[in-house]
Amino acid sequence: MPDIIDLRSDTLTRICKSDVETLDFAKIGDDCYGEDRYVRELEAYCAELFGKEAALFMPSGTMSNQVGLRCLAAPGDEVVTEVGYHINFFESSAVSVNSGLVLNPYHSADGILTAADARIAIQAKARWSKLYAAPKVVAIESSINSYGGIVYPVEEMRRMRALCDEMDLSLYLDGARVLNACTRLDMPPARYVRPADMLNFCFSKGVGAPFGSILAGPAEKIEAARVFRKWHGGCLHQSGLMAGVALDKMGHWQRVTQQDNDNAEWLGRRLGEAARLKYPVETNMVFIEATDAKGVAARLAARGVLALAWKPDLLRFTCSSLVTRRELERAADIIRASL
Numbered sequence: 001m002p003d004i005i006d007l008r009s010d011t012l013t014r015i016c017k018s019d020v021e022t023l024d025f026a027k028i029g030d031d032c033y034g035e036d037r038y039v040r041e042l043e044a045y046c047a048e049l050f051g052k053e054a055a056l057f058m059p060s061g062t063m064s065n066q067v068g069l070r071c072l073a074a075p076g077d078e079v080v081t082e083v084g085y086h087i088n089f090f091e092s093s094a095v096s097v098n099s100g101l102v103l104n105p106y107h108s109a110d111g112i113l114t115a116a117d118a119r120i121a122i123q124a125k126a127r128w129s130k131l132y133a134a135p136k137v138v139a140i141e142s143s144i145n146s147y148g149g150i151v152y153p154v155e156e157m158r159r160m161r162a163l164c165d166e167m168d169l170s171l172y173l174d175g176a177r178v179l180n181a182c183t184r185l186d187m188p189p190a191r192y193v194r195p196a197d198m199l200n201f202c203f204s205k206g207v208g209a210p211f212g213s214i215l216a217g218p219a220e221k222i223e224a225a226r227v228f229r230k231w232h233g234g235c236l237h238q239s240g241l242m243a244g245v246a247l248d249k250m251g252h253w254q255r256v257t258q259q260d261n262d263n264a265e266w267l268g269r270r271l272g273e274a275a276r277l278k279y280p281v282e283t284n285m286v287f288i289e290a291t292d293a294k295g296v297a298a299r300l301a302a303r304g305v306l307a308l309a310w311k312p313d314l315l316r317f318t319c320s321s322l323v324t325r326r327e328l329e330r331a332a333d334i335i336r337a338s339l
């Protein structure tokens with residue numbers, strides 16, 4: 001159905017012929033032999049963009065997180081995080097099965113796991129003997145998906161770094177949409193992510209690539225990540241086909257994330273007149289409260305607008321390059337009429 005306006009997720013962007021036609025196929029080789037020039041270019045580009053020594057192309061954000069945490073901790077170790085962060089909300093089984101790590105998820109006041117929160121979470125468990133799980137990593141997220149795409153504050157990240165230094169922990173940033181956050185802050189990515197030892201970023205979200213993520217960090221950790229990625233079956237052969245498209249999309253990240261953030265801000269204002277916004281709109285998504293989210297989503301779908309019933313009382317609308325401002329205006333009218 002051509003008239004559908006899909007606001008469920010920014011992962012739903014379509015690949016088009018021109019995305020692939022502009023690729024230089026001669027650059028595509030076997031990445032397991034280190035012979036794919038697109039993959040190497042994309043890794044170098046991201047290491048520079050995020051100001052880290054090295055970066056590794058990953059098939060998914062989940063694998064990036066799994067491998068990243070495994071690089072910073074060993075089986076039996078503990079990772080402090082927030083209950084709503086992707087690493088706990090979606091990946092808790094994966095963390096336990098893949099890496100043998102235990103999560104210590106904290107319920108923060110407003111979605112920001114502060115350094116003070118992390119200290120409380122750490123002090124809540126037995127720390128007087130090496131017989132018990134030892135906290136090794138604090139995992140934060142930005143933008144924060146489960147809390148409406150809000151931005152993890154710069155000053156708090158610095159405070160978290162200080163706590164990590166004090167307690168000899170690593171700081172991991174799940175930055176699946178970190179460029180939307182940087183655009184919101186008008187801050188260079190390398191500066192924003194500097195306090196984090198390692199981070200994940202997803203090409204398949206805001207920038208609109210069909211595939212892939214990047215894990216960035218110290219060279220020695222990225223070498224370890226190469227091994228863990230192989231264990232996960234994530235060393236791919238001609239992955240330059242995907243890396244080449246991602247690299248091309250990265251050339252437009254500022255424009256695209258700005259446009260998506262602006263669109264969400266506009267949508268938030270329109271919907272805020274008719275519904276309660278659950279969170280301030282800071283990046284590319286809008287969450288509204290609804291007593292029967294599933295029911296509203298079904299009514300919307302019947303009228304050609306797709307939204308995600310995130311929780312029984314919460315609807316998520318995501319802006320991406322899949323939806324134009326004109327379509328968004330039409331969607332806003334339909335949403336307001338369906339509440």
Ligand SMILES: *Cc1c(COP(=O)(O)O)cnc(C)c1O
Pocket residue numbers: 059060061062063065086087141145174176177202204213
């Ligand atoms: C999407 C997402 C991931 C996982 O990425 P996949 O490519 O879907 O595995 C991780 N963290 C956050 C915050 C995300 O939004």
